[in-house]
Amino acid sequence: MLIFKGITKNYKEPVLGPIDIDIKSKSFVSIIGASGSGKSTFLRIASGLISQSSGSISYKDNIKPKMGFVFQDSTLLPWRNVLDNILLPLELTKKINPESLEKSHNWLERVGLKGKGMSFPGELSGGQKMRVSIARAMVQGGNFLLLDEPFSALDEVTRRRLEDDLLEIWETNNITVLFVTHSVTQAVYLSQRVVVLSSGPGMLLEDLAIEKNFKDGFEETPQFLSQVRHLTNILKEEGGEI
Amino acid sequence: MIRYLSYIAPLLTFVILLILWEFLVILNKIPLYILPAPSDIFSSLLVNYKDLFSSAFVTLRITIIAFAIASFLAISLAILFSQSKLIELSLYPIAVIFQVTPVVAIAPLILIWVGFDNAEYAILILATIVAFFPVLANTNLGIKSVNNNLHELFSLYGASRFQRLIKLQIPFALPFILTGMKTSIGLSLIGTVVAEFVAGSGTSTGLAWRIIEAGNRLDIAKLFAALILLVILGIFLFLLISYIEKIVLKKWHDNSIR
Incomplete structure (x- = not known):
């Protein structure tokens, strides 16, 4: 609460x-x-x-x-592929561990972008970018x-x-x-x-x-x-x- | 078709202009010491290729070293600016002073300071000064252009200053840096040539010296040949940086993909 x-x-x-x-x-x-x-x-x-x-x-x-934030625009880093974008919060909070990649893959699948991990934001549609943004906000396991x-x-x-x-x-x-x-x-x-x-x-x-x-x-x-x-x-x- | 046309059209125009030039010189019997025909310039290039190419190499070497030093210093300084407003406020006006001061005006001073025996260093310093500002200004602009939402995203995850710099500001500024470098590489060549001119005879062996030498001897065909080599060098360097830009930004930015 x-x-x-x-x-x-x-x-x-x-x-x-x-x-x-x-x-x-x-x-x-x-x-x-x-x-x-x-x-x-x-x-x-x-x-x-x-x-x-x-x-x-x-x-x-x-x-x-633990909070995740999704902005009005997707705020993806265009120089990072989708997986690396999702991993960003874990990287910044220094919580990268062997399970991080698996977590990112799981979230990618949950937002319906399985197989898009190596794509770059410039190759995605607006909706797909927003899905990545949601996955990134959730990857830390926030509540x-x-x-x-x-x-x-x-x-x-x-x-x-x-x-x-x-x-x-x-x-x-x-x-x-x-x-x-x-x-x-x-x-x-x-x-x-x-x-x-x-x-x-x-x-x-x-x-x-x-x-x-x-x-x-x-x-x-x-x-x-x-x-x-x-x-x-x-x-x-x-x-x-x- | 349009893609090929963008290569063919300027090439064809260039060839037509050369043919026109050739015929105008022959028809009007213009003397060689006023305006040589393209064929004369080409002959001169073949005859003097050893001198000209070794000089072109000297100019190219100084241009690239000056460009590398200028880029390194400018990017470092812009990063420093991003970390301290006070440093930016203190040093940026000095950088502007260097930018607006004509290189010809400070060349004699630099030459005196480093000594006439070390003319190559003087040329290097002058070319570096000329090439420095575009990279500084563009890197500074790039770092400042980071979208506020991205800054907020990094704040949300408690990013340190260093993380923000390495993972956000520098990558974001990269297209700006490369744009600055594209301007800078041309200026580096111009700075080298101008500095070679000022350094004068006996001290410089670059293409500018070949131009002075050919002009003094009224060997206008050789002068043109040296000039053409300079143009080729300039185009080569610009294309090189453009190619690097394309490779580096290939997958980074939406507009580079489409």
Whole structure:
């Protein structure tokens, strides 16, 4: 469990908060909001990449979870092949061991890129690059995955496939996922809970538990559509560009 | 077809220009000491090949050594800049001063300092100064151009400064470094030739000296022959670096693949 208390972030002016929110272990939480609502800033604070101006983050049993981060672009190193890209976190944290390569191969297979280990990022499609990026974020065996609008540049079909793959990874690995997106339908489709931030400075507008069943066709149910409509209306009332 | 055309078109143009040149010289009976025909230049190249090729080798040797020293120093300095803003702020203006000062203006000074007996060292220093800046500026730019998300990725995994430099900044800057080197290799040749000119007779045995010597004797065909060798050297060096760039970046960058 992660507990964010009174989190704010100020640059020249306030961009975020104060925000109070709890993220339960093994939950899938999406954050949506208008442009400039501080969604990505919140994610970066959660990951420890930047520090909050005020407020505190506490962890269950005071142990900071091991985190993986997937950026909006795939952030692969173009001079390294796919396997070496996946191995990067282990290299940087000096945790390379005889099993590392096997772990990388396993993750490569899990994201559907078996046999692509020796390819270079320049030889992959946008969707494949994002899959490598997810494998890299997971290879350390982390239990908290943060994603910052990772599928926004992908076409509809690829995006849907990756969303389903992400759900499968979440379900089978017992990880916590914090997912930033500007797509209401994506947030409702993926998450157990959707947090809506107001336009700058981003504050909590809505914290909606998604009623869903994980069977196929959820996005065609009235339940899904009403929740999408509800969140869209909140964002519309708030104004600003999504 | 377009691929072949890119070779054939300039070659054909060049051959047509040479033929035109040949006929214009013959038809207008232009004297040899004003403008020799391409055939005269080719004959001169054959007759003087020993002198010219040994001089070309001297120029080539100094050019490559100067280029190597300049590249090494420039890359090292750019790496140093990336580690300390204070060092960059302190030293970059000095590098710019060297860049904007015409090499001809400082050549006599360098020659005096190293001594006329060591003219080759003076030429080497001057060529190094000329070749230095493009590599420095491009490496510096390359290191600074690293995508912020990539920096964040390395921060997320607690990368040390050294890891960040070796595994991110230098590889990322490599295309920039090689672009700088492509400019630098040509400048190194120009710097060598200019320095040879300034060093003057008796002290230099490079192609520039052959050009001065041929000019003094009104042996314009030989002068052209030396000039052609210089052009060939320049093109050869540029193609060499371009080839190295292609090999090194073959699989690294999206735009090199497509």
